[in-house]
Amino acid sequence: MSDIYQDKTGDAVEKQFTLSVLTEDLPGLLNNVTIIFTRRKLNIDMINVSSSEVPGVSRYTIVLTTTREQVEKVVKQIRKHIDVLGAFVYEEDEIHYQEIALYKVPTRIFMGGVNVEKIIRANNARILVIEQDYILIEKTGHKEDTQKLYDILEPYGIMEFVRSGRVAVSKSKRKTEQFLEELENSNTHSLSINGQNK
Amino acid sequence: MEATRQKPKPETSAQPQKRKMSGSEAVIYSLLAEGVDTIFGYPGGAIMPIYDALYGFQDRIKHVLVRHEQGAAHAAQGYARVRNEVGVCFATSGPGATNLVTGIADAQIDSTPIVCITGQVPSHLLGTDSFQESDVLGISMPVTKWNFQVTKPEEIPWAIARAFYIAKTGRPGPVLLDITKDAQFGEVDFEYKKCEKIRSYHPYPPVEDDKISAAAELINTAKKPYLLVGHGVLLSGAEEQLKGFVEKAGIPVASTLLGLSAFPTDHPQYVGYLGMHGNYGPNVKTNECDVLIAVGMRFDDRVTGDPNKYAPQAKVIHIEIDPSEIDKIIKTSVAINADAKQALEKLTEAVKPNKHESWIQEFRDCDEIEYQKVIEHDIYPKSKQIRMGEVIRELNELTHGEAVLVTDVGQHQMVANRYWKFKKSNSNITSGGLGTMGFALPAAMGAQVAKPDTPVVSISGDGGFQMTIQELGTISQYKIPVKMVLLNNDFLGMVRQWQQLFFEKRYSFTEMTNPDFIKIAEGYGVPGKRITERSELTGALKEMYECEGAYLLEIAVEKEENVFPMVPSGDSVANIRLD
Numbered sequence: 024m025s026d027i028y029q030d031k032t033g034d035a036v037e038k039q040f041t042l043s044v045l046t047e048d049l050p051g052l053l054n055n056v057t058i059i060f061t062r063r064k065l066n067i068d069m070i071n072v073s074s075s076e077v078p079g080v081s082r083y084t085i086v087l088t089t090t091r092e093q094v095e096k097v098v099k100q101i102r103k104h105i106d107v108l109g110a111f112v113y114e115e116d117e118i119h120y121q122e123i124a125l126y127k128v129p130t131r132i133f134m135g136g137v138n139v140e141k142i143i144r145a146n147n148a149r150i151l152v153i154e155q156d157y158i159l160i161e162k163t164g165h166k167e168d169t170q171k172l173y174d175i176l177e178p179y180g181i182m183e184f185v186r187s188g189r190v191a192v193s194k195s196k197r198k199t200e201q202f203l204e205e206l207e208n209s210n211t212h213s214l215s216i217n218g219q220n221k
Numbered sequence: 222m223e224a225t226r227q228k229p230k231p232e233t234s235a236q237p238q239k240r241k242m243s244g245s246e247a248v249i250y251s252l253l254a255e256g257v258d259t260i261f262g263y264p265g266g267a268i269m270p271i272y273d274a275l276y277g278f279q280d281r282i283k284h285v286l287v288r289h290e291q292g293a294a295h296a297a298q299g300y301a302r303v304r305n306e307v308g309v310c311f312a313t314s315g316p317g318a319t320n321l322v323t324g325i326a327d328a329q330i331d332s333t334p335i336v337c338i339t340g341q342v343p344s345h346l347l348g349t350d351s352f353q354e355s356d357v358l359g360i361s362m363p364v365t366k367w368n369f370q371v372t373k374p375e376e377i378p379w380a381i382a383r384a385f386y387i388a389k390t391g392r393p394g395p396v397l398l399d400i401t402k403d404a405q406f407g408e409v410d411f412e413y414k415k416c417e418k419i420r421s422y423h424p425y426p427p428v429e430d431d432k433i434s435a436a437a438e439l440i441n442t443a444k445k446p447y448l449l450v451g452h453g454v455l456l457s458g459a460e461e462q463l464k465g466f467v468e469k470a471g472i473p474v475a476s477t478l479l480g481l482s483a484f485p486t487d488h489p490q491y492v493g494y495l496g497m498h499g500n501y502g503p504n505v506k507t508n509e510c511d512v513l514i515a516v517g518m519r520f521d522d523r524v525t526g527d528p529n530k531y532a533p534q535a536k537v538i539h540i541e542i543d544p545s546e547i548d549k550i551i552k553t554s555v556a557i558n559a560d561a562k563q564a565l566e567k568l569t570e571a572v573k574p575n576k577h578e579s580w581i582q583e584f585r586d587c588d589e590i591e592y593q594k595v596i597e598h599d600i601y602p603k604s605k606q607i608r609m610g611e612v613i614r615e616l617n618e619l620t621h622g623e624a625v626l627v628t629d630v631g632q633h634q635m636v637a638n639r640y641w642k643f644k645k646s647n648s649n650i651t652s653g654g655l656g657t658m659g660f661a662l663p664a665a666m667g668a669q670v671a672k673p674d675t676p677v678v679s680i681s682g683d684g685g686f687q688m689t690i691q692e693l694g695t696i697s698q699y700k701i702p703v704k705m706v707l708l709n710n711d712f713l714g715m716v717r718q719w720q721q722l723f724f725e726k727r728y729s730f731t732e733m734t735n736p737d738f739i740k741i742a743e744g745y746g747v748p749g750k751r752i753t754e755r756s757e758l759t760g761a762l763k764e765m766y767e768c769e770g771a772y773l774l775e776i777a778v779e780k781e782e783n784v785f786p787m788v789p790s791g792d793s794v795a796n797i798r799l800d
């Protein structure tokens with residue numbers, strides 16, 4: 024009986040999706056958005072909330088692994104929230120995205136003859152801070168890239184590591200302001216689920 | 222508090238000139254500006270300033286003091302459902318607010334417009350676990366269409382205007398406003414402007430012409446088209462448009478539980494009630510039609526059974542105002558994301574006149590089978606004990622379909638909705654999506670207050686009746702003349718039925734030792750009677766119906782009656798069982 028809602032089409036393949044959500048900048052909205060995932064027992068891989076280029080409008084970038092079928096239902100339910108201006112779902116090839124990683128490693132590894140400089144250059148990373156006890160390395164990239172550097176540094180002892188949520192912009196030419204203007208003047212969500220004009 | 226205390230006389234117009242007043246008064250003036258005439262509520266510390274303001278407006282707003290906040294929410298729902306307007310309820314912070322939650326959740330899943338106003342501790346105490354503080358916004362977030370915490374008096378008119386606009390437009394739903402005590406006490410320069418637009422909210426998507434032509438083409442070439450009516454038809458006020466459409470296109474019509482009363486039961490194209498305990502034909506024919514037109518319904522699992530085996534052969538046209546419902550359960554061929562009324566108007570123009578008599582006859586043939594196997598024994602039983610179906614049949618005949626039927630949750634609900642013949646729109650009030658036992662009594666009370674001149678009858682089981690039985694106090698205090706029918710089988714009947722059918726008759730905690738209900742009613746000053754014999758039935762129903770005030774009729778019914786037909790949970794609608 025548990026499989027009665029299971030989809031048997033191609034949409035049932037799990038993939039990573041990036042949602043871009045524009046909302047009014049109000050307290051409590053993050054909770055409103057995340058409970059939609061909680062209800063469906065969906066785990067959010069990454070989430071980032073920031074102000075957008077339009078004053079008073081926040082942008083959420085949410086990454087999750089699920090099926091196209093599920094994600095579209097989730098996006099529709101997010102859109103349904105009164106203070107959500109727009110919600111779109113993208114696959115990897117529809118966006119430009121980055122994540123940032125910080126690696127805290129012991130300063131002494133310089134002393135051990137490791138060519139840290141070389142590793143950093145080869146990985147397009149940079150040194151943010153050098154302290155007596157540790158150095159802080161920053162790298163921006165996709166998860167595979169930041170993970171690769173992690174794996175290289177790991178044998179030397181990583182004291183602390185943090186990776187940010189994804190930030191992404193879509194490849195479409197649309198401007199947020201233009202979208203909001205259209206929204207203001209229309210009586211429907213004028214854009215399809217991946218942000219293209221209908 | 223002295224009753225004679227002088228209060229400044231309220232403004233005579235609902236909208237005073239811009240002037241200074243307390244936040245509490247602003248609440249009342251805002252409600253007046255929204256046309257509110259009734260509030261169901263229960264006071265307490267955090268909402269006292271609002272109650273104090275209300276005291277001066279008793280000539281213009283009727284406040285009904287319920288006996289439990291759950292009752293206030295259900296009463297507001299009953300009010301909203303019969304009038305197709307927004308119902309309003311008040312509660313205090315903490316336990317008052319949490320007691321509302323069941324009713325709010327019920328209103329959310331059954332798209333019922335209510336505005337709930339809760340008092341909250343003063344804003345400087347928020348988040349400190351102060352006395353009667355609970356995170357009402359957090360608790361109600363998943364079950365409201367919108368909620369908002371007001372911490373400044375100047376936010377009050379804006380928040381209330383927005384609350385009413387959101388509650389009643391598009392797909393309606395509950396809104397909760399949590400108002401801190403300091404905002405109630407504070408001063409505001411009052412000015413009221415109704416909300417007409419929210420940029421992030423588009424409640425009425427326009428009908429897309431290409432979708433209408435695509436749908437019309439499917440309908441025009443269909444051999445066995447079949448239409449399902451949902452609650453959306455009532456909410457949109459599309460009853461006439463629906464009738465016009467199906468009469469032109471000759472399509473048979475079935476209804477969901479919440480769609481009942483949108484289409485007259487005695488219409489020649491009406492074929493019955495859908496779902497788990499619905500009629501035989503409407504379920505079986507779902508898997509035989511070629512075009513399925515669903516209007517303002519959401520393919521609840523009590524309607525679809527196993528969705529993978531639901532109408533796999535049919536092209537589905539879904540007319541639905543809420544885009545998140547489209548393709549949620551059943552994949553559509555044509556989705557018309559619009560208000561039912563507008564969509565049906567356009568669709569009526571686009572379809573060709575047609576008749577499908579032999580197809581409708583197929584439903585009638587099924588009715589014949591169902592009548593032989595189920596209905597006859599339900600409504601004209603020869604068994605010794607009274608059966609629920611015969612009570613409903615007799616009551617329905619007695620009321621000539623004029624009454625509003627309010628049902629609780631369980632076997633009696635299914636039986637009542639199977640056998641009641643609906644004539645008037647919005648005359649069916651029940652808890653569908655949430656299935657909230659205890660709904661009927663307070664909802665009937667709210668419906669009766671909303672429509673004092675329309676007879677309102679509630680049907681409850683002995684289990685559900687005891688969940689909100691204290692509302693007898695409210696009914697008595699305000700002389701609300703609801704007619705209450707209690708179908709007593711001394712069991713949690715619906716659960717017992719499942720135990721019998723699917724758990725080898727292991728009746729685990731479903732038998733009830735019940736009180737003397739008539740004595741309880743009497744204690745509340747409500748007259749009543751208990752009957753056990755068929756010979757008493759007609760007379761007792763008549764006595765109840767003709768009684769001027771409220772009346773409780775308890776009818777001892779067959780203890781182990783089962784409701785059939787039945788689509789076993791998770792099975793295909795085609796596998797509906799007749800016994």
Ligand SMILES: Cc1ncc(C[n+]2csc(CCOP(=O)(O)OP(=O)(O)O)c2C)c(N)n1
Pocket residue numbers: 629630631632633634656657658659681682683684685686708710712713714715716
């Ligand atoms: C608040 C609540 N608790 C539990 C249930 C589960 N439930 C559904 S029907 C039912 C039995 C109802 O019994 P009764 O009110 O006597 O009506 P009957 O089925 O006998 O007509 C129960 C317990 C529910 N729907 N609502």
